[in-house]
Amino acid sequence: xxxxxxxxxxxxxxxxxxxxxxxxxxxxxxxxxxxxxxxxxxxxxxxxxxxxxxxxxxxxxxxxxxxxxxxxxxxxxxxxxxxxxxxxxxxxxxxxxxxxxxxxxxxxxxxxxxxxxxxxxxxxxxxxxxxxxxxxxxxxxxxxxxxxxxxxxxxxxxxxxxxxxxxxxxxxxxxxxxxxxxxxxxxxx
Amino acid sequence: xxxxxxxxxxxxxxxxxxxxxxxxxxxxxxxxxxxxxxxxxxxxxxxxxxxxxxxxxxxxxxxxxxxxxxxxxxxxxxxxxxxxxxxxxxxxxxxxxxxxxxxxxxxxxxxxxxxxxxxxxxxxxxxxxxxxxxxxxxxxxxxxxxxxxxxxxxxxxxxxxxxxxxxxxxxxxxxxxxxxxxxx
Numbered sequence: 416x417x418x419x420x421x422x423x424x425x426x427x428x429x430x431x432x433x434x435x436x437x438x439x440x441x442x443x444x445x446x447x448x449x450x451x452x453x454x455x456x457x458x459x460x461x462x463x464x465x466x467x468x469x470x471x472x473x474x475x476x477x478x479x480x481x482x483x484x485x486x487x488x489x490x491x492x493x494x495x496x497x498x499x500x501x502x503x504x505x506x507x508x509x510x511x512x513x514x515x516x517x518x519x520x521x522x523x524x525x526x527x528x529x530x531x532x533x534x535x536x537x538x539x540x541x542x543x544x545x546x547x548x549x550x551x552x553x554x555x556x557x558x559x560x561x562x563x564x565x566x567x568x569x570x571x572x573x574x575x576x577x578x579x580x581x582x583x584x585x586x587x588x589x590x591x592x593x594x595x596x597x598x599x600x601x602x603x604x
Numbered sequence: 605x606x607x608x609x610x611x612x613x614x615x616x617x618x619x620x621x622x623x624x625x626x627x628x629x630x631x632x633x634x635x636x637x638x639x640x641x642x643x644x645x646x647x648x649x650x651x652x653x654x655x656x657x658x659x660x661x662x663x664x665x666x667x668x669x670x671x672x673x674x675x676x677x678x679x680x681x682x683x684x685x686x687x688x689x690x691x692x693x694x695x696x697x698x699x700x701x702x703x704x705x706x707x708x709x710x711x712x713x714x715x716x717x718x719x720x721x722x723x724x725x726x727x728x729x730x731x732x733x734x735x736x737x738x739x740x741x742x743x744x745x746x747x748x749x750x751x752x753x754x755x756x757x758x759x760x761x762x763x764x765x766x767x768x769x770x771x772x773x774x775x776x777x778x779x780x781x782x783x784x785x786x787x788x
Contacts, residue, residue, distance in 0.1 A: 472683060472695075478643060478715075480729055491687055504731040507646060507715045511682040511695020 449515065452488030452495050459591045463522045469495065470515045473505070475550075481505040485550065486514065495498060496547050496593055502595040518593035523548060526587045530577055537573060548579065548590040588595040608756070615753040618746045625743040632728035635721060645722050646715035649699075651675050657708035661686055668694055671703060675712055 447468035455462070471486030474494060481504035486511050487494040497516055499505055523546040525533075533545055544550070549569040579588045635644040653674045663671075667680065672679040672694070680697040687693050695703040697715035730737050755764045755772065762768060 472685075478646070480645075481731065491685070491693075504729070508698065510700065 440523065441553060447517065452486055453493050453518070455495060456488070456591065457492055459522070459589060460589065463591070465520060466517060466596070467520050467593065468515065468517050468599065472513050473497070473509045473511065476505045476507050476510055478507070481507075483547070484509065486516075494550070494562065495593060497593045497595050500595040500597045512598045516595055517597040517599055518595040521592050521594055523574065523590040523592070524585075524587040525580075525590060530573070530580060530588070534574060534577075537570065544569065546590060547592070548588075548592060549575070611753045612757055614648065615750055615757060618753075619750050622747045622750060625740065626747065628724045628727055632721070632724040636725060636728070643715075643718075645718060645725055647718050649677065649712075649714040649716060651677055651712045651714075653710050653712075655708050655710065658705045660705055661692070663689070663692060668692070669702075671710060672696065674702065674710070675700055675701075676715060679712070 430496045447466060450458070450467055450469045452469060452471040455467060468487070471488055473484050473492070474491065475485040477483045477559070481499065483496055483498050484505040485494050485496050497505075497518060500518065525545065525548055529545055533549075549572045576588050580586075632644075638644075640723060653670065653671075655674065665684075668684050671682050672681060676756065678724065679699075679701070682695040682697060684692055684694040690704070690706060692703040693703065696712075696714075698716060699712060701710055701712045703710040726732060727736065727740075730740060758764075758768065760766065766770065
């Protein structure tokens with residue numbers, strides 16, 4: 416017993432010492448300008464790879480483990496996905512709340528073949544949501560999680576995306592999302 | 605005290621120490637394995653009410669609160685907005701209401717935390733502060749020690765040189781088969 420307690424005590428001291436070396440709190444959020452989701456989408460091209468601070472209303476939280484959420488801007492059509500990343504996770508309680516998140520803006524470029532593949536999957540009744548470009552995957556879990564009320568229309572979004580691709584000079588449609596670094600405020604007044 | 609005896613006493617004591625955390629990880633693990641059949645974190649409560657149909661689409665917070673009062677579940681208003689589908693999406697604490705004025709229907713979905721399950725699943729997924737991560741890392745190390753030390757506790761035909769070797773090998777081969785044949 417003494418031996419076990421000795422080992423335990425040594426480990427506790429070791430963990431305590433290691434824990435004391437944790438990094439200072441990141442204060443970068445105070446240096447960034449707060450963007451709305453609309454502004455983020457409008458300036459997306461210039462912000463890819465950079466840290467951003469964005470606020471919006473949480474309209475969906477991944478129901479499996481809160482690994483991602485979607486926040487909306489002026490309308491439900493203007494939204495952005497936030498991967499929890501270093502934030503850890505989001506919770507259902509955040510639905511409908513305005514949050515302020517710091518993260519790195521990332522871009523997925525969907526080209527003609529991606530959209531064709533998505534249309535093919537949609538026609539076959541399979542998931543056609545490459546990189547969550549069409550929003551969340553909620554409908555797949557409706558039977559156990561509710562979500563029948565989701566007004567998201569993936570078929571319409573896919574149609575819009577094809578329209579954007581036809582008008583695009585770069586031959587791709589950019590889809591922006593954020594790799595979360597910090598939940599600055601869980602609720603924004 | 606020889607090595608085997610030390611190993612045995614540490615195996616015994618650490619074994620006792622990790623019972624609690626083993627319980628949490630295994631029970632929560634089974635619960636989450638079946639998340640396509642049930643939501644291990646939240647339970648779903650639904651309710652619908654009917655009101656006179658109208659083509660009005662703009663609503664004040666007071667008007668929405670009056671609508672929410674018609675549900676038997678007590679609802680706390682958070683926010684609402686008009687969707688493209690001509691419905692009003694209302695966020696309430698723990699859920700949402702979709703009000704369709706043209707049809708005069710309002711449907712509620714509440715996601716209530718499952719007591720016990722919600723907490724152990726959060727622990728399992730390390731959706732906690734840093735302290736728990738340190739504790740669970742330490743417990744994982746103890747669990748690994750208990751598993752490895754257990755291999756060398758018995759001598760003879762039931763030990764690692766006999767039956768123990770076969771059973772241990774089977775336990776290692778099963779996940780390897782899954783990795784090579786199903787996950788490649």
